[in-house]
Amino acid sequence: xxxxxxxxxxxxxxxxxxKVSCKASGxxxxxxxxxxVRQAPGQGLEWMGWISPYYGDTNYAQNLQGRVTMTTxxxxxxxxxxxxxxxSDDTAVYYCxxxxxxxxxxxxxxxxxxxxxxxxxx
Amino acid sequence: DIQMTQFPxxxxxxxxxxxxxxxxxxxNINSYLNWYxxxxxxxxxxxxxxxxxxxxxxxxxFSGSGSGTDFSLTISSLQPEDFATYYYxxxxxxxxxxxxxxxxLEIK
Numbered sequence: 001x002x003x004x005x006x007x008x009x010x011x012x013x014x015x016x017x018x019k020v021s022c023k024a025s026g027x028x029x030x031x032x033x034x035x036x037v038r039q040a041p042g043q044g045l046e047w048m049g050w051i052s053p054y055y056g057d058t059n060y061a062q063n064l065q066g067r068v069t070m071t072t073x074x075x076x077x078x079x080x081x082x083x084x085x086x087x088s089d090d091t092a093v094y095y096c097x098x099x100x101x102x103x104x105x106x107x108x109x110x111x112x113x114x115x116x117x118x119x120x121x122x
Numbered sequence: 123d124i125q126m127t128q129f130p131x132x133x134x135x136x137x138x139x140x141x142x143x144x145x146x147x148x149x150n151i152n153s154y155l156n157w158y159x160x161x162x163x164x165x166x167x168x169x170x171x172x173x174x175x176x177x178x179x180x181x182x183x184f185s186g187s188g189s190g191t192d193f194s195l196t197i198s199s200l201q202p203e204d205f206a207t208y209y210y211x212x213x214x215x216x217x218x219x220x221x222x223x224x225x226x227l228e229i230k
Contacts (some may be wrong), residue, residue, distance in 0.1 A: 011210045019203040044210065044223045045166065050219075095165055102172070103171070106154060106172040108177075109156070109212070110168055112165035
């Protein structure tokens with residue numbers, strides 16, 4: 001079965017960087033895109049961006065451009081999301097999500113990791 | 123960016139009730155609309171895709187409808203496990219793949 005297993009919680013100071021990992025299993029890693037979604041405490045879901053493990057193409061949310069980098073390591077079926085210049089409002093649970101195309105052309109966020117809490121505090 | 127507006131933001135209902143949550147897109151997104159359910163402390167779960175298709179394993183009391191800019195999620199007969207839960211719409215028409223702000227379903 002498909003599993004997305006994320007790294008453990010992190011505590012960072014403002015200005016620092018964090019790199020969250022997401023190890024995929026149960027499918028061919030390069031076949032599906034991976035999105036990252038975050039959720040601040042008590043808030044809704046925010047799509048951060050997407051990466052194609054096959055091509056390495058990325059697409060980032062405008063408000064994170066310049067601070068976020070998404071990468072993959074196909075040899076270990078692992079996706080990474082690095083966020084730099086952390087601020088207190090980056091405190092959130094970060095999810096990696098494997099996409100699916102249940103109907104051709106219609107992309108869904110189908111397989112979610114368990115989430116990684118990143119806390120930013122001085 | 124496409125803005126997704128959900129209403130109501132919260133909803134109180136009883137077991138057995140029929141409820142509808144509405145989602146409006148700021149532009150035409152055809153049927154590129156998904157619905158997710160999120161329980162406290164858990165990752166979201168896909169319920170409905172392509173506006174009206176039921177994800178495998180999701181109970182048939184959940185249904186989706188709409189196209190263009192106006193969409194709805196209906197739960198035909200609320201069950202106890204449907205409460206204390208947030209429901210989110212999300213457009214997959216283009217990037218950024220924006221979400222609605224969520225609707226919290228509470229027991230009356």
